[in-house]
Amino acid sequence: MTAQALVGAPGTLLRHELRLLASIVLWAARRTHGTREGHPFGYVRGQGALLLGLGFVCVVETVGLAVLLRPWPVAHAVMLALDVYAVLMVVGLHAASVTRPHVLTPTALRLRRATQVDLSIPLERIARVRRELRTTHERAEGVLDLPVGAQTSVTLELTEPVTHVPLFGRPRPVAVVRFHTDDADRFVAALGHAVR
Structure with missing residues (x-):
């Protein structure tokens, strides 16, 4: 720090x-x-x-x-x-x-984790979304992992990075975001429909 x-x-x-x-x-x-x-x-x-x-x-x-x-x-x-x-x-x-749930709007995806993370991603920057269950997460450059209960269930790949500002520390660009949602299948279908 x-x-x-x-x-x-x-x-x-x-x-x-x-x-x-x-x-x-x-x-x-x-x-x-x-x-x-x-x-x-x-x-x-x-x-x-x-x-x-x-x-x-x-x-x-x-x-x-x-x-x-x-x-x-x-x-x-x-x-x-x-x-x-x-x-x-x-x-x-x-x-x-x-x-403070994740929110899908007509123009952006707002990913949150309690009050620690609030990241807005414009829909036009989302290249790919997939349901992907992961239970291990290693730190990597350009990747943001937001596990809940030690797991993520959705992976987003972006066309260009967005800036993540952590609670403590320096802002950093991220081009891949992994996070959890309770109904990953419904989320992936809704986001896929929104970014078409």
């Missing part, structure tokens, strides 16, 4: 966490973010069990530390606040995944 990225990291992290909290409100209201102009495609089923397990572990840790730290009120209060915040962030991550 560059020095410039480190300077901007606290603000980026704060914006990310505020989006997670806002996603909880959207989830409770049964609303989605940025789906009015297109057709949404969810990706949350691939990670539901993992997040449920992580949330359960956080709750067990909260209860266990509350019992262990009862003789030390200050430590108990600090750890309780941190643990409750951790549980809230896990719920926020799930809520963001539900409320």
Whole structure:
């Protein structure tokens, strides 16, 4: 990470966490973010069990530390606040995944993963789309992998690169994007129809 990225990291992290909290409100209201102009495609089923397990572990840790730290009120209060915040962030991550699906519009494909990734690809840059299940992903130049539950189910090849701006780090061009959607067959058919 560059020095410039480190300077901007606290603000980026704060914006990310505020989006997670806002996603909880959207989830409770049964609303989605940025789906009015297109057709949404969810990706949350691939990670539901993992997040449920992580949330359960956080709750067990909260209860266990509350019992262990009862003789030390200050430590108990600090750890309780941190643990409750951790549980809230896990719920926020799930809520963001539900409320921020991929969106196919008449002009672009918007790929998202919770609040960490929001990549817009103009439809005219999509050369090929295919259903391709992958469970291993090695870093490669010009390739963006967005696995959910350690897998991707769709591969896009682009005619020219688009710029991906990660949560932390430098923007980079990508010409191949692999991601997951809950209904890959329906997604591939819809995108294939849209780019004809």
